[in-house]
Structures are given as C-alpha cells and as structure tokens.
Amino acid sequence: MNLKYPHLFSPIKINSIMVSNRIIANPMGQVFEDKALGRPGVVVAGSxxxxxxxxSWESAGQPYAFDKYEVEKTRRRILLAHRGGAKASLEIAHAGQYARVAPGDFAMGPSGYWREDGVEVRExxxxxxxxxxSGYVRTVQDAQAVGFDMIFLHFGHGWLVPEFLSPLFNKRTDTYGGTIENRMRxxxxxxxxxxxxxxxxxxxxxRISAxxxxxxxxxFEDVLTFVKTAQEYIDVVQVSCGLDIEHEANVYTASTNFTEHMLNVKYAKVIKENVDILVSVVGAIMNPDEAEKLLADGIVDMVALARPLVADPDWPVKALEGRVEDIVPCLRCLQCYHIATNRRNVGCSVNPRYANEDWVPRKLPKAETRKRVVIIGAGPAGCKAALTACERGHEVILLEKRDHIGGAIHYVAMEHFKVDIKAYLEYLKVQIGKSAIDLRLNTEASPKLIRSLAPDVVIAAVGALPAKPPIPGIDSKNVMSFYEAIEHEERIGRNVVIIGGGTIGAEIGLELSLLKEKNVTIIEMLNELAVQGNMxxxxxxxxxxxxxxxxxVMLEAGCRKITEEGVYVRDKKGVEIFLPADTVIIAAGVRADRALAESFYGIVPQTYMIGDxxxxxKIQEATMEGYTIAAAI
Ligand SMILES: Cc1cc2nc3c(=O)[nH]c(=O)nc-3n(C[C@H](O)[C@H](O)[C@H](O)COP(=O)(O)O)c2cc1C
Ligand code: SF4
Structure with missing residues (x-):
C-alpha cells in the first residue's frame, strides 16, 4: 500500500504492546465508541x-468502575475500544481539591482552604x-485484571497530582511543598x-500540563525536572497544557480559534530531547499533514487527538486511505464542551451525531423513494442538507445566487483567526464537487424558477442580510458593511470605527488592530462583546x-451620527464623543431574510426553512437543521 502518511501509520511498541499507528484517541468524557471504529492506534475508553x-471526582457515592455491579460494563469498554483494532487504554484520575462533594463532605488537596462554593478543601x-x-494502585491492578492494554494517568490540567506539583495550588511548607523535589515527592x-x-x-x-x-x-523547568525523574516509572508522557476548572487557562487545554495550531509542540520538543521514553503531544493537531510532519521530524513519537475525532471519528481511516479531503475539519468552536456552553445545547458544529448518538446513525440508510430536492442557498445549512439528501440517494439541485458557496462563512473564512472555518469551507466545496449534487451558481431563485424545476421537496436556506441600523449618515462614503470590510481590506483607512461588537465586529476589530496596525474603536450597545459566543x-x-x-472598546455606547470625518458616539455615562474615522464598518448583526424564504412556500407541500x-x-444549529430535514425527506 502506498501510504500518504508513512510516519503516522508506522507501528510503535509501547512497552510490551504493539500499536498499529501513532494516533491516540484522547479522552472526552466517557464517549469513545465512534472514535474506536475510526481506527486510531490507541483509544482512551473513558475515565x-x-x-x-x-x-474524588463527581461525589463520594460515584460508583467504582470495578465494583461487582460495574465491572462488566467497564470490561465492555475494552471490547468497544478494540472494534477498530486499537489498543484499549483507560484514564485514571483524581480531582483533588476540585472534587464535587455532597453537603457536609470535604474535598482534599495539597493545601487546605475554603472553596468559593463553600466546600472545605482539607490539606x-x-x-x-x-x-x-492505595486507591491508584488498586485501580491500576483492576484495570489490568479486566484486560485494558494500557492506562492513561491524568497528571495534568490541575487535578490532584498536578496540584501537588504546582506552586499555584501547593502552599505547603513541609517536605511536600516548596522546592520541585518536595512538590514531586x-x-x-x-x-x-x-x-x-x-x-x-x-x-x-x-499526561502533564507543560x-x-x-x-x-x-x-516549564519544573515540569521538565518532574518528567525526567518520572520517566523511570512510565512509558509515554503526553504533553498537554492549561487547567480544567480555571476557565482562564482552560482555553489553552481545549484551545479556541484564537490560538495557533499545535500549541504544545514547543514543549513536547524540549521534553523529547530530554527523556528516553516515548512522547506524545495533544492540542489542536488538526489534520494529517500536521501530524505527519511532527512524526517525520522526530519531534514526538505519537499524536493525540480529541476534538478532531469528534468532528470526524473516521479521521484516522480516511488519512490511512489517503482521503484527506473527506475529513470533516474541527472548527475549535467548543460547542462540544459543556464548560463552554454552560451545559446547554452541547453538540458538534460539524458532526450532528456527536452527543446525539442515540438517534443520529453513523450512516444514513438510502431513502425508499428517490425525490427531487431543490435547495435554495448554499450556506452551511443548505450545503449540509444537500450533502445529506444526496447521501440518501435523492436527486439534489442546489441553487446559489452568488458565484461561490458558503454563504456567510465564505466571508468569515477570510478572517485571520478563522483558518479552521476556511478548512471547513474547503471541505464543503470538495464534497459538493465530488457528489452528484447539481450545484447551480449565479442562479437567483424565484418561485417561478422553483416551479419550473418541478421539485418534490423545497428547502429554503437563503440566509440573512447584514442589518443596517437607522443611523443618520449611514450611507456616507466612508461606511462599509462587514462583508465588504472582510473582502476588501485594502479599502480600509487607518482610523476605523466598528459599529457593533458581536463576534464578527469583535474579530474584524481584533484583526485590523493586531495584524494591520489600524487604530480601531468598537462601539457596542450591550455590556459585553461577542454576546453570541460561548463562554x-x-x-x-x-x-x-x-x-x-x-x-x-466602548460598551453600552450608542452611535448617534456618522459623518465623512467620523462617528458621534454617546458613551455609557451619556457623554457625547466624536471619534475621527477614515472608515466606519457596520457590524450590527444580520437579520433573517424571512420574506424571501417565505416566498417559496405553497409550491409543493414539502417545503422547509432552515439556517439563518x-x-x-450558529454553524452548529445550521448543520443540525440541514441534516435533520434532509434525513427526514
Ligand atoms: C468536550 C471535551 C471533553 C473533554 N473531556 C476530557 C476528559 O474527560 N478527560 C481528559 O483527560 N481530557 C478531556 N478533554 C481534553 C482533551 O482530551 C484534549 O486534551 C483537549 O481537547 C485538546 O485536544 P484537541 O485540541 O485535540 O481537542 C476534553 C476536551 C473537550 C473539548
Ligand atoms: S463542536 Fe466545534 S470544537 Fe467541538 S469538535 Fe465540533 S467543530 Fe470541533
């Protein structure tokens, strides 16, 4: 077999076991079954x-995985992990000072204090x-006894063991605190x-946080000292970063689109140079090219993937078969994370099955009756509907009035911090190109045109229009929409005022200031920026x-008037200020194009409206709607 990624798919021996490739499917809660089928080398089958x-984690009453009534379920994890040929690993963790406790109970850690939620942490x-x-020893022995191939000790992200290692948590003055020698005792x-x-x-x-x-x-010096000393007892060190419960640091553990890809590689490289054991690295290794290079350059021995395998559990097998263009890219939007979403609407923006495994099948069955489906609008919702309907064997006509697909994400993908969305847009383009979908660009839909196509089903996914607030002077020469600003950056002057600090306005402002050296002021009516974004x-x-x-940034501020010289703003104290501006960008959100969408109703009984x-x-909802409607017709 001619491998596109020979290093990624070369076997590796971890102590006594042979692993068929270099990919570790990292833990994300207790769900791993789809990832196992995608053929990574190792699957961490929950914790x-x-x-x-x-x-020690959820509560004192949390069942022990190897108890009489739990052990059979735990053993099943091994069978499920093995289904794609991977080795079954098991995460073993202790939350230490962050354990959830029942009223009256206490948590434990290196140092005593009272948590903000009123729980006592006992030293x-x-x-x-x-x-x-003893608890660790017994758990490892039990894991071994039921047949796990290996274990994954979670010594990172601020749980019990790293609480001892880190002076952030460890304030002891005895032989367990102070120097790194004491903290690692x-x-x-x-x-x-x-x-x-x-x-x-x-x-x-x-696993450690570097x-x-x-x-x-x-x-990092102390981390290195610890790993160098600990290597005597372990076979692989996984280099991660950040903390879990401290959200300010959690945005690096599970990085956002504002952080570079492969953020932990710089630490993994130094660790690899200093130890004799295997080194794996996790953190925004987004595609097989990135993974292959890390391995080919000898920077690490294995790569660990978490969200990329949620976005596409078949990432490894597609890479193995050289079908990289079929891998659904992860957007690093963190909609899959209960912490980010405050446990509301957890799901994946690009994989409808994630968190919905009970009703979204891995593969859709073919439709019993082939229908002619006309979809109006090729944004994320329309594209997902088209691909899903096509997968089910329907005849699909996808109409798009512009000369490109993507809808709003065509523009968003041009932003500097949206490389992951750019990859997703590319994915959609390639998939539509490879499919039997009849994509008609530069085609403005009208009820007459739709009737002439004689569809069985019509799906209106016509998107939204940029909102144009009724501000005096909004038609001045120096004013442009956010779409225009993204597409024609060369037209933007040095002093910029952005009206609207939603996610788009905030990101445009950030990019213009940080990378294009513009003076930017964002005017936002609400008391926070990016109100639509997750935490x-x-x-x-x-x-x-x-x-x-x-x-x-001016929060709780209102725009009074725009002139060719600038913008009159009323700040949150009611004081009127003049901001000189060469360019004024309107990023006041979008409004649903309901009238257009509604005009397509009444032609055929099966007519639906999806997306913006x-x-x-969000893309998450657009994808889900596109999928569900197309799966049902
Ligand atoms: C939704 C979600 C759940 C996670 N759950 C766990 C977990 O149960 N145990 C764990 O050690 N790490 C967990 N992590 C961290 C991941 O294993 C991984 O370190 C992190 O997501 C960075 O890798 P990535 O950029 O490939 O996603 C979780 C991350 C996310 C986003
Ligand atoms: S929800 Fe977003 S971050 Fe999470 S896996 Fe899906 S695309 Fe990636």
Whole structure:
C-alpha cells in the first residue's frame, strides 16, 4: 500500500504492546465508541475514579468502575475500544481539591482552604496520601485484571497530582511543598507504587500540563525536572497544557480559534530531547499533514487527538486511505464542551451525531423513494442538507445566487483567526464537487424558477442580510458593511470605527488592530462583546484582544451620527464623543431574510426553512437543521 502518511501509520511498541499507528484517541468524557471504529492506534475508553467512598471526582457515592455491579460494563469498554483494532487504554484520575462533594463532605488537596462554593478543601496528611496511593494502585491492578492494554494517568490540567506539583495550588511548607523535589515527592510515590504493582511490562502513559497558563503556575523547568525523574516509572508522557476548572487557562487545554495550531509542540520538543521514553503531544493537531510532519521530524513519537475525532471519528481511516479531503475539519468552536456552553445545547458544529448518538446513525440508510430536492442557498445549512439528501440517494439541485458557496462563512473564512472555518469551507466545496449534487451558481431563485424545476421537496436556506441600523449618515462614503470590510481590506483607512461588537465586529476589530496596525474603536450597545459566543470563546477573544494595543472598546455606547470625518458616539455615562474615522464598518448583526424564504412556500407541500433565514444562528444549529430535514425527506 502506498501510504500518504508513512510516519503516522508506522507501528510503535509501547512497552510490551504493539500499536498499529501513532494516533491516540484522547479522552472526552466517557464517549469513545465512534472514535474506536475510526481506527486510531490507541483509544482512551473513558475515565475512572480511584477512591470510591471519598469525594474524588463527581461525589463520594460515584460508583467504582470495578465494583461487582460495574465491572462488566467497564470490561465492555475494552471490547468497544478494540472494534477498530486499537489498543484499549483507560484514564485514571483524581480531582483533588476540585472534587464535587455532597453537603457536609470535604474535598482534599495539597493545601487546605475554603472553596468559593463553600466546600472545605482539607490539606492531605500522610494517612490521606497513603489512601490515595492505595486507591491508584488498586485501580491500576483492576484495570489490568479486566484486560485494558494500557492506562492513561491524568497528571495534568490541575487535578490532584498536578496540584501537588504546582506552586499555584501547593502552599505547603513541609517536605511536600516548596522546592520541585518536595512538590514531586507525592506524585513520584504514586508512580513508583503503580509501577511496582503493575509490573515492568504494563504500558503506562502519563499526561502533564507543560504550561498552566496562570500566574504562579508551575514553571516549564519544573515540569521538565518532574518528567525526567518520572520517566523511570512510565512509558509515554503526553504533553498537554492549561487547567480544567480555571476557565482562564482552560482555553489553552481545549484551545479556541484564537490560538495557533499545535500549541504544545514547543514543549513536547524540549521534553523529547530530554527523556528516553516515548512522547506524545495533544492540542489542536488538526489534520494529517500536521501530524505527519511532527512524526517525520522526530519531534514526538505519537499524536493525540480529541476534538478532531469528534468532528470526524473516521479521521484516522480516511488519512490511512489517503482521503484527506473527506475529513470533516474541527472548527475549535467548543460547542462540544459543556464548560463552554454552560451545559446547554452541547453538540458538534460539524458532526450532528456527536452527543446525539442515540438517534443520529453513523450512516444514513438510502431513502425508499428517490425525490427531487431543490435547495435554495448554499450556506452551511443548505450545503449540509444537500450533502445529506444526496447521501440518501435523492436527486439534489442546489441553487446559489452568488458565484461561490458558503454563504456567510465564505466571508468569515477570510478572517485571520478563522483558518479552521476556511478548512471547513474547503471541505464543503470538495464534497459538493465530488457528489452528484447539481450545484447551480449565479442562479437567483424565484418561485417561478422553483416551479419550473418541478421539485418534490423545497428547502429554503437563503440566509440573512447584514442589518443596517437607522443611523443618520449611514450611507456616507466612508461606511462599509462587514462583508465588504472582510473582502476588501485594502479599502480600509487607518482610523476605523466598528459599529457593533458581536463576534464578527469583535474579530474584524481584533484583526485590523493586531495584524494591520489600524487604530480601531468598537462601539457596542450591550455590556459585553461577542454576546453570541460561548463562554470559552469569549475568554479566548479577550486574551487575544489584550495583545492588540490599538484596539479600543466602548460598551453600552450608542452611535448617534456618522459623518465623512467620523462617528458621534454617546458613551455609557451619556457623554457625547466624536471619534475621527477614515472608515466606519457596520457590524450590527444580520437579520433573517424571512420574506424571501417565505416566498417559496405553497409550491409543493414539502417545503422547509432552515439556517439563518429562519433565525440567525450558529454553524452548529445550521448543520443540525440541514441534516435533520434532509434525513427526514
Ligand atoms: C468536550 C471535551 C471533553 C473533554 N473531556 C476530557 C476528559 O474527560 N478527560 C481528559 O483527560 N481530557 C478531556 N478533554 C481534553 C482533551 O482530551 C484534549 O486534551 C483537549 O481537547 C485538546 O485536544 P484537541 O485540541 O485535540 O481537542 C476534553 C476536551 C473537550 C473539548
Ligand atoms: S463542536 Fe466545534 S470544537 Fe467541538 S469538535 Fe465540533 S467543530 Fe470541533
């Protein structure tokens, strides 16, 4: 077989086991079944706690995975992980000071304090440490006994063990605090006992945070000292970063679109140069080209993927078969993350099945009756509907009035911080090109045209129009829409005022200031920027904006008038200010083009409206609607 990615698909021996490729499907909660079928080398089949009866993760009452009534379910994870030929690994974790506890109970950590939620964190004494060590040892032995091929020790992201390692959490003055030698004393004891119990041939991977991204967090020098010492007990070190519960640092653990790809490689490289064990790296390794290069250059031995395998669980098998253009790219939008979305509407923007595995099948069956489906508008919703209907065997005509597909994301993809959306747009283009969809660009739909096509089903996905607020002077020569600003950056002057600080206005402002050296002021009526964005997106945006010195934001401010010299603004105290502007960009959101969408009703009974023309929305909802409608016809 002529491999496009020979390094990615070369086997590797981890201690006593042979792994058929270099891809680790990293843990994301307890769901891993689809990822296992996509043929990675290793699947981390969810996580388990170590201390039943103690608040070590969700609660003191959380079942232990190897209890009499749980063990068979746990063993099934191995079978499911093996289905695609991967080795089955198991994450073993202890939340330490962040454990969820019942009223009256306490959590434990290196140092005692009262958490903001009123829970006491007790400083661990020797007896508590002994119990934790025994818990780890017993869990590892139980995992071994039921047949896991290896284990994944979660020693990163601010859970119990890294709490000991990091001076951010560890304030002790005894032999477990202070110097790195003291701070790693307890972690090394756990590792030593695990290795002793597991024997020399059982593969152990340990994940660490190379940078905690918090003031006072562990230094990389200390991380290196720890890994160099710990290597005696483990086989693979996985280089990650950030913290889990501290959201300011969580935006690096699961990075947003404001962070570069492969953000942990710089640390992994140094670690690899300093240790004799295998090194894996996780964090925004988005495509097989990136992964292959890391391996070919000898920077790491394995790559770990989390969200890319949510966006497309078949990422590994498609890379193996050289079908890279078929891989659905992850957008790093974090809609899959309960923390980002505050546990509301968790799902994947590009994979409708994620979090809906109970009703969205891996593969859709063919439709019983082939229908002629006319879809109006080739934005994300229209494209997803077209691809899904086509997959089901329908005849699909996709009408698009512009000379390109993508709708709003055609423009968004041109933004600097939207390389992941650009990859998704490319994916849609290629998939539509490869399919039997009859794509008609430069074709403005009208009810007459639709009637002439004699469809069985009509899907209106005509999108939204940029909102034009009734501000005096909005038609001045120096005013442009956000679409125009993105597409014709050369027309933008040095002093810029952006009216509207939603996600688009904020990102345009950021890019113009940070990368194009413009003086930018964003005027936003609400009391925060990017109100549509999820919580982690907003933190990522704020961090990046902190780097943009020439970017100014006025919240709770209203635009009074635009002239060819600038903008009159009323600030939140009611004071009127004049902001000189060579260019004024209107980014006041979009409004659904309902009238156009409604004009297509009444031609055939099966007529639907999806995407932004129903109501402006996220790609996640557009994808889901496109999928569900097309799956149902
Ligand atoms: C929704 C979500 C759930 C996660 N759940 C876990 C988990 O249960 N255990 C864990 O160790 N890491 C978890 N992670 C972190 C990932 O394993 C991974 O380190 C992180 O997403 C960065 O990799 P990526 O850029 O390939 O997504 C989770 C990440 C996300 C986005
Ligand atoms: S929701 Fe967004 S970040 Fe999460 S896997 Fe899907 S595309 Fe990636």
């Amino acid at each position: 388990v706690i170590t201390q039943p009866g103690k608040a 661990m004494d020797e007896a508590m440490m002994d119990e934790v060590v 307890f972690p090394l004891r756990i590792l030593k006992e695990i290795r002793k119990a597991a024997g020399p041939y059982f593969p152990i991977e340990m 940078n905690e991204y918090m003031p006072g967090g562990i230094s 982690l997106y907003k933190i990522g945006l704020r961090h990046k904006m902190g780097e943009a010195e020439s970017l100014h 023309c129903e109501k402006p929305r």
